[in-house]
Amino acid sequence: MIFSSSVRYLVLVLLLIGWGAQRAVAQDASRFTLSGTVRGARGEALPGASVAVPQLSTGTAADSLGRFTLSLPGGRHQLVVTSIGYQQITRDLNLTRNQRLSFVLEESGNELGEVVVQGAVTLEEKLKTTQMGVEHLSVREAKLLPALFGEVDILKTLQLKPGVQSGGEGTSGLFVRGGSADQNLVLLDNALVYNPNHLFGLFSVFNSDAVQSVDLYKSGFPAQFGGRLSSVVDVKLREGDRQHYVATGGIGLISSRLTYEGPINKGKGSFIVSGRRTYFDIFTRALNKANEGKEDYSPIPDYYFYDMNAKANYTLGDKDQVFFTGYLGRDVFGFSSTGGFNFNFNWGNTIGTLRWNHVFSPRLFVNTTLAVSDYQYSLTNRLDQFSFGLGSNIRDYTARTDVEYTPTDKHLFKAGALFTQHRFGVGRLDANSGDGRVNFGSDVNYYGAEGALYASDNYKASDKLQLEGGLRLTGFRSGSDQYGGIEPRAAARYALNDRTSFKANYALMYQYVHLVTNSGATLPTDIWYPSRLSVKPQRSQQVSTGASFLLGDGKYLLTNEVYYKWGQNQVDFKDGAQLFVNPELDAEFIFGKSWAYGNEIYLEKKTGRTTGWIGYTLAWSWRNFQPQRGTTGINNGEDFHPGYDRRHNLTVVVLHQLNARINLTASFVYTSGNLTTLPLGRFGVQDIPGSSVGIDPRPVPIYPNRNSYQLIPYHRLDLGVVYKIGARLNQDLTLSIYNAYNRRNAYFVFFETVRDKASGRTTGFAAKQVSLFPVIPSLTYNFRF
Amino acid sequence: MKFISNLTVLALPLLALAGCGKLQNDIDVPLPTYASELVVECYLEPGKVPSLAVTTSVPYLSSVIPQVPTDVTVTLTMPNGTLVPLAFSPNYKALTDTTGEKFHSHIGRDPLVARPGDVFKLDVRDTKGRHATSTTTYLAPIAIDSVEYKFNDKSGSERKAYFLTNFRDPAAPGDYYRLQLHKGDPIPKNLRKGPESDISLEDRLLNGQNFTVGTSYRFNANDTVTATLYHTEYAMFRFRQSVRDARNANGNPFAQPSAIYGNVQGGVGIFGVLSATRVTKVIR
Incomplete structure (x- = not known):
């Protein structure tokens, strides 16, 4: 019922928007439409490129495919086309009819070839847009910035933006405005990525060689996005060079990368194939071989990860373009014990999308996408004839269509529909013996169907006032349980003058799938569970408001945003919950509420030889889980902060081009310390007779309060140098120094039992602070041929 | 190749630069007052x-x-x-x-x-x-149906056997077990010592079926192995689990701290009656 009435609302909104648009078209009948594309010299689309007519104080930004549409009065105009990292072009135009133009921008500066693709919009565009709480990440910035082990990681670069917290030292997890890591919608070319991490979160699955741009939405979520509460991480892969066959790659401390790209059928399309692999295992195998046979020999487990990206696009005439994207990534962990056990553990994502873009007219585009997304892990143990396996997976089949209609310069209308069929393999277990005596298997599977309809209109009411309204209707069904939701989205921008604007927005989000974890971190063994039985959809609402100021002759943009976010049906799990292969898993959930608020200040500079940003966030985040379902709740039902609640967060990022060959970079981070739970009390357990565990068994800690202890403040300075070599500057050496002043940041604190070396008896207890990474220099060689 | 070797030469001192100081330090942690139970x-x-x-x-x-x-x-x-x-x-x-x-x-x-x-x-x-x-x-004791062993195909000191314990779970759900293996003659002195193996089991996935519980290759020829199977209440199973979880959370940044779940109201702890069956076998 909720869903059907919601559909009526949506139809009403569509009619109103359509009516408004028709009126606008009627009023603007004497104007002409200028449309086209903005691409780089290699044929790559330039999303965010600005196409402007300064005399009329009007302009627009290219979309994710580099397309633009502009309505102009007939007559002579001077067009200015710009994109950060490219040379500006100016073109005179006599507009007497609707016209299509394609602009090709040459790279500015002498950046290494493979990093030219830009995803950043200009500061003026950021000032003008109604969208707030969004970060456009330039892959070039990410590649220039110093990185842990030299592994460029776009998710870690996002952590340098205000309002975004990391889960812990060196990890890629994103905690956005008080939300948890599973509340981020991570998309790769429109397909969902369930686990965006390798190696327990130390690296993200995104190979920066293959990525074109990343947009992170923290608030004011456009209506086309939904399904997660906290953020949208929209990753677009590169399309490949349309002019030349090019090989790029890099050799780093822990991994190597290779990318090959080129045109298809004389530039009608292009392809790109990219892969990377770590080589820890090559060293550990050599070490194992050298130590084999020694008395205290204990083999080091094999570990490596790899991922492969492929993308191809092809233009079918003037109006159609098709895209294919594929991703395959795996982490592989293997171990053979001297006791005869063989242990294998692997996990990873498999993603495929097929997208068809059809241009009905310069003002009407339709994108239709079919996507499959799969995440799985598999764990097997083998001993002689016995084997034991454990696994889980989630697989989505998604069909979506998105319409973009620009009836006039005053309206940008978007609408679409999405349907996803989920299959939740919540747990799979099998145990077998060669003689058939042990033959046991258990599977717990669920299905879910998720649907959404959305519509939005961005309306330029005047030069000063711009409004955006949207509505997203969502529904979810698993078995006989069904849920629906109406998700209104609203945003407004008021431009006080050319250099100052005020913005505000509101968004409501539902999340119908839930991450099952009791680790406090994202692990490969985490599984996803649908809304069913007692597990209701999570819900959150957020209001934010802010002001933007263009300073210093337009070179700097200062933004201040304030937000308040509150959520219901937030999930957690009982102590000792049975999370594996449990057909009654819903009984292990507990539910609570969350709220977060804060202020983010952001100063950025995107042009000139010195660029970068300074961000400062003052934030609070809270949770409350009352006693329920046979538990005392969390923290005995009292309010508590999640571990990643950090009051102060300061980031300073500077990139400086010293000359044509040398780029210098630095990033500094200061945050309040993580919150953690320390035991206040302890007691001893003797256990049953025959269970002696030695002298003075480990004490049993008692944890009365959740996250009541704060670690020391975290701060770190990273430095980087990119030195270009070769006559064509097509190679470089990238030096990264992570944690340059060797700060011993606290990773965690624990209480150690101090024992007398001679007798082995416990003599006391001591608090220990563990740090993860000291200063780590790394050198990477990158090339483009 | 020359370039790569130059790169290696350059990389080595950089690696040497990597801090090799202590990553674990003593700190002072002021804890609030705690009321004992x-x-x-x-x-x-x-x-x-x-x-x-x-x-x-x-x-x-x-x-x-x-x-x-x-x-x-x-x-x-x-x-x-x-x-x-x-x-x-x-x-x-x-x-x-x-x-x-x-x-x-x-x-x-x-x-x-x-x-x-x-x-x-x-x-x-x-x-x-x-x-x-x-x-x-x-609770009624549950009989161990059989115990057995099998050697690997190695020789000398590497020749080891694994040990299997078989029993059948009753038809009704909600049974919990603890299985201990002790080495040595089955005299009280040996059975009081630390076990070779000590695991907790539940019938959540194997209700009413045969359990076969094994070890790795860890026993030598002529070892005497005693299997003791305890049939326990859920409270004892959960107490042991929560004790383990609480201990593991101290020093594991990925673990979520657990409260202690026993069956003692007004305090902390566990109260149970041990219901055991025992079988001994010599590995030949």
């Missing part, structure tokens, strides 16, 4: 004199000496309602014992008589007004 640990065994240990929990960073309150009275209620006081008679020697003897603070006089289904109650109170109670049921 009664800790009760009582495992009744048919045929043995009832005893239990009553201690108190303490602030984590306080003295290591166990706190044994001397003002506690303990009463055991038998299935027929008889009240049996357990006298305060601590065997402090066991606190420094290395043979596996368990400490008790209170002990009864007569061996316990118990039949499956019998319900026992415990009442513990001190002069400060702290009062802990608990109830437990004696």
Whole structure:
């Protein structure tokens, strides 16, 4: 019922928007439409490129495919086309009819070839847009910035933006405005990525060689996005060079990368194939071989990860373009014990999308996408004839269509529909013996169907006032349980003058799938569970408001945003919950509420030889889980902060081009310390007779309060140098120094039992602070041929 | 190639630069005040004199000496309602014992008589007004159907055997077990020592079916192995699980701290009747 009435609302909104648009078209009948594309010299689309007519104080930004549409009065105009990292072009135009133009921008500066693709919009565009709480990440910035082990990681670069917290030292997890890591919608070319991490979160699955741009939405979520509460991480892969066959790659401390790209059928399309692999295992195998046979020999487990990206696009005439994207990534962990056990553990994502873009007219585009997304892990143990396996997976089949209609310069209308069929393999277990005596298997599977309809209109009411309204209707069904939701989205921008604007927005989000974890971190063994039985959809609402100021002759943009976010049906799990292969898993959930608020200040500079940003966030985040379902709740039902609640967060990022060959970079981070739970009390357990565990068994800690202890403040300075070599500057050496002043940041604190070396008896207890990474220099060689 | 070798030469000193100082440091952690609780640990065994240990929990960073309150009275209620006081008679020697003897603070006089289904109650109170109670049921022992072993195909000191224990779970769901393997002749002295293997099991996925529980290749020829199978209440299973989870959370940044779940109201701890079956086999 909720869903059907919601559909009526949506139809009403569509009619109103359509009516408004028709009126606008009627009023603007004497104007002409200028449309086209903005691409780089290699044929790559330039999303965010600005196409402007300064005399009329009007302009627009290219979309994710580099397309633009502009309505102009007939007559002579001077067009200015710009994109950060490219040379500006100016073109005179006599507009007497609707016209299509394609602009090709040459790279500015002498950046290494493979990093030219830009995803950043200009500061003026950021000032003008109604969208707030969004970060456009330039892959070039990410590649220039110093990185842990030299592994460029776009998710870690996002952590340098205000309002975004990391889960812990060196990890890629994103905690956005008080939300948890599973509340981020991570998309790769429109397909969902369930686990965006390798190696327990130390690296993200995104190979920066293959990525074109990343947009992170923290608030004011456009209506086309939904399904997660906290953020949208929209990753677009590169399309490949349309002019030349090019090989790029890099050799780093822990991994190597290779990318090959080129045109298809004389530039009608292009392809790109990219892969990377770590080589820890090559060293550990050599070490194992050298130590084999020694008395205290204990083999080091094999570990490596790899991922492969492929993308191809092809233009079918003037109006159609098709895209294919594929991703395959795996982490592989293997171990053979001297006791005869063989242990294998692997996990990873498999993603495929097929997208068809059809241009009905310069003002009407339709994108239709079919996507499959799969995440799985598999764990097997083998001993002689016995084997034991454990696994889980989630697989989505998604069909979506998105319409973009620009009836006039005053309206940008978007609408679409999405349907996803989920299959939740919540747990799979099998145990077998060669003689058939042990033959046991258990599977717990669920299905879910998720649907959404959305519509939005961005309306330029005047030069000063711009409004955006949207509505997203969502529904979810698993078995006989069904849920629906109406998700209104609203945003407004008021431009006080050319250099100052005020913005505000509101968004409501539902999340119908839930991450099952009791680790406090994202692990490969985490599984996803649908809304069913007692597990209701999570819900959150957020209001934010802010002001933007263009300073210093337009070179700097200062933004201040304030937000308040509150959520219901937030999930957690009982102590000792049975999370594996449990057909009654819903009984292990507990539910609570969350709220977060804060202020983010952001100063950025995107042009000139010195660029970068300074961000400062003052934030609070809270949770409350009352006693329920046979538990005392969390923290005995009292309010508590999640571990990643950090009051102060300061980031300073500077990139400086010293000359044509040398780029210098630095990033500094200061945050309040993580919150953690320390035991206040302890007691001893003797256990049953025959269970002696030695002298003075480990004490049993008692944890009365959740996250009541704060670690020391975290701060770190990273430095980087990119030195270009070769006559064509097509190679470089990238030096990264992570944690340059060797700060011993606290990773965690624990209480150690101090024992007398001679007798082995416990003599006391001591608090220990563990740090993860000291200063780590790394050198990477990158090339483009 | 020359370039790569140059790169290596350049990389080595950089790696050497990597800080190799201590990544673990002592720190001062000011902990807030902590109110101690009664800790009760009582495992009744048919045929043995009832005893239990009553201690108190303490602030984590306080003295290591166990706190044994001397003002506690303990009463055991038998299935027929008889009240049996357990006298305060601590065997402090066991606190420094290395043979596996368990400490008790209170002990009864007569061996316990118990039949499956019998319900026992415990009442513990001190002069400060702290009062802990608990109830437990004696479960029917579950027979070990068979034990067996198999050697690997190696020779010499690498020739080892794994050990299998087979038993059948009753038809009704909700059974919990603990299986211990001890090496050596099955005399009390050996069975009090630390086990070779000690695992907890539940029938959540194997209700009413045969259990085959194995080890890795770890036993030598001529080893005598005794398998002891305890049929336990859920409370004992969960207590052990929560103790393990709480211990693991101290020092594991990925673990979520767990509360202790026992069956003692008004305090911390566990009260149960051990229901055991035992089989011994010599590995030839």
